[in-house]
Amino acid sequence: MLEIRNVDKVYRSRGKPPVHAVRALDMEVGKGEIVALLGSSGCGKTSTLRMVAGFESVTSGEIALGARQIHDLPPARRKVAMAFEGYSLYPPLTVRENIAFALKAQQLTHSEVSRRVDAIARLVEIEDTLDKYPRSISGGQQQRVSLARALVRDADLYLLDEPMGQLEPQLRAVLRGRIKGLLAERGMTAIFVTHDQTEASALADRIAVMEDGVLQQFASEKELKSRPANLFVASFIGEPPMNLLETEVTAGDGGFQLSVGSDITFHIPGGTLDQHARRTLEQNKRVRVGIRPQKVAVGTGDVQVRVTSNQWLGDQSHVAGECAGNLLIAVAASRIAARPGDVIPFALEPRHLHIFGADGVCIRHAEVV
Numbered sequence: 119m120l121e122i123r124n125v126d127k128v129y130r131s132r133g134k135p136p137v138h139a140v141r142a143l144d145m146e147v148g149k150g151e152i153v154a155l156l157g158s159s160g161c162g163k164t165s166t167l168r169m170v171a172g173f174e175s176v177t178s179g180e181i182a183l184g185a186r187q188i189h190d191l192p193p194a195r196r197k198v199a200m201a202f203e204g205y206s207l208y209p210p211l212t213v214r215e216n217i218a219f220a221l222k223a224q225q226l227t228h229s230e231v232s233r234r235v236d237a238i239a240r241l242v243e244i245e246d247t248l249d250k251y252p253r254s255i256s257g258g259q260q261q262r263v264s265l266a267r268a269l270v271r272d273a274d275l276y277l278l279d280e281p282m283g284q285l286e287p288q289l290r291a292v293l294r295g296r297i298k299g300l301l302a303e304r305g306m307t308a309i310f311v312t313h314d315q316t317e318a319s320a321l322a323d324r325i326a327v328m329e330d331g332v333l334q335q336f337a338s339e340k341e342l343k344s345r346p347a348n349l350f351v352a353s354f355i356g357e358p359p360m361n362l363l364e365t366e367v368t369a370g371d372g373g374f375q376l377s378v379g380s381d382i383t384f385h386i387p388g389g390t391l392d393q394h395a396r397r398t399l400e401q402n403k404r405v406r407v408g409i410r411p412q413k414v415a416v417g418t419g420d421v422q423v424r425v426t427s428n429q430w431l432g433d434q435s436h437v438a439g440e441c442a443g444n445l446l447i448a449v450a451a452s453r454i455a456a457r458p459g460d461v462i463p464f465a466l467e468p469r470h471l472h473i474f475g476a477d478g479v480c481i482r483h484a485e486v487v
């Protein structure tokens with residue numbers, strides 16, 4: 119449906135060094151798929167969306183939508199609807215007129231326009247603002263008008279830039295569900311930008327994780343968590359973040375020992391490694407390993423940890439502790455009786471380890487259970 123092929127974006131402003139905002143981006147989005155672009159501020163999410171919509175040119179590369187090459191077309195001819203981060207509402211028009219304006223090109227009857235505007239306004243809960251002007255409504259309401267203006271259109275692709283960033287958490291959760299329902303019911307294809315992992319997971323079929331202009335991994339939330347492509351994705355996705363440890367590698371016992379000083383030793387059987395992983399471990403003296411806090415067992419095991427904090431969050435405990443200069447976090451389903459300063463055991467099983475090569479690429483994933 120949407121194909122982004124080897125796209126680069128370089129901003130050049132006079133007197134300033136060029137900014138390489140997007141690098142060699144390759145991405146395919148299927149019909150009816152909902153995709154989240156997730157990443158920290160400045161990683162190139164908005165630039166990507168704006169290039170697809172046509173508000174920024176591509177520096178190189180191609181973008182196709184269905185059978186059409188669109189990267190050289192003006193925005194109005196792309197059949198792409200976009201809700202902007204800065205809303206871009208027309209100040210002299212009322213909310214109703216702003217939303218209806220998006221339907222102008224579709225030559226609908228007056229009553230059909232009214233019906234559609236009322237329905238979308240109801241969905242995003244702005245019915246009572248329809249006769250007001252943008253300046254007299256709140257930022258959160260303006261954001262919903264912008265969202266309504268994009269979703270009301272018939273388009274091949276919907277691009278939503280931080281569509282709910284201004285809304286309070288409760289309304290956000292309600293709208294998330296409704297928008298997902300609308301997109302699914304109509305088989306709409308959508309890409310939305312977010313900083314928020316919960317939002318990405320709740321709305322999207324697949325998540326594109328970007329950092330520094332580079333697509334790091336494009337996969338379902340489940341796969342990002344269970345098979346992170348590299349250290350960046352491993353540490354960025356998941357809450358609390360993955361525990362990462364620097365280990366020393368020694369070969370032996372038909373496999374490898376990965377140790378953190380004399381305090382932690384993992385035995386990795388050769389049979390759990392493919393050829394590339396084995397070669398990487400043979401060639402590197404040190405590698406990083408990662409283990410999800412949810413996979414660290416508390417009160418059992420042979421890693422002695424000095425507790426630094428222990429919080430009960432109502433449905434789970436987060437226990438943090440220090441071992442050989444490393445901070446380790448464990449998530450347990452029950453209350454843990456431990457106070458800061460106590461020494462308690464943690465169990466870190468080798469089968470739950472992700473192992474990363476010197477370039478940060480994951481060479482062995484944890485066993486999926």
Ligand SMILES: Nc1ncnc2c1ncn2[C@@H]1O[C@H](COP(=O)(O)OP(=O)(O)OP(=O)(O)O)[C@@H](O)[C@H]1O
Nearest residue numbers: 129131137139157158159160161162163164165166
């Ligand atoms: N018009 C522009 N001219 C020059 N540099 C720009 C321009 N627009 C964006 N940039 C730069 O390009 C990089 C990527 O910006 P972009 O807005 O795409 O990131 P983002 O991931 O959407 O960030 P945010 O979440 O903060 O909106 C940043 O370094 C930004 O400063």
